[in-house]
Amino acid sequence: MSVPKKRVGTRTFFAVFLVAGLLIAGVASYYASSHPDGLSFVAEKTGFSDHEKKSPASDGPFAGYSTKGIDNDRLSGGVAGVAGSLLVLSIASGLFWVLRRRGTADEHSATTTSGT
Numbered sequence: 001m002s003v004p005k006k007r008v009g010t011r012t013f014f015a016v017f018l019v020a021g022l023l024i025a026g027v028a029s030y031y032a033s034s035h036p037d038g039l040s041f042v043a044e045k046t047g048f049s050d051h052e053k054k055s056p057a058s059d060g061p062f063a064g065y066s067t068k069g070i071d072n073d074r075l076s077g078g079v080a081g082v083a084g085s086l087l088v089l090s091i092a093s094g095l096f097w098v099l100r101r102r103g104t105a106d107e108h109s110a111t112t113t114s115g116t
Helices: 010-031 038-046 073-114
Strands: none
Touching: 010 073
């Protein structure tokens, strides 16, 4: 006799996904490499890194994968990681919501005009 499996609700799934993502962003960001990224590495190796221009966002609150005003490196990187994750999640959710709404309205108008 098999026991029926209980399905996880959508809200529960997304809540667990959000908490796991924020934990990963907050904790794993401390262990990110301190070495330069690929482009910076190649620029240093080939000798054109002295032509590098300063980014307009280099004075931002989360520039350099850290948070201005927080002296603890681990906490500073964690806050930057969580803030970045929340920002990306918010933008993606907003786009999804807008596009989903637009798709429903387009489908509704197509069915009402084709039915006449």
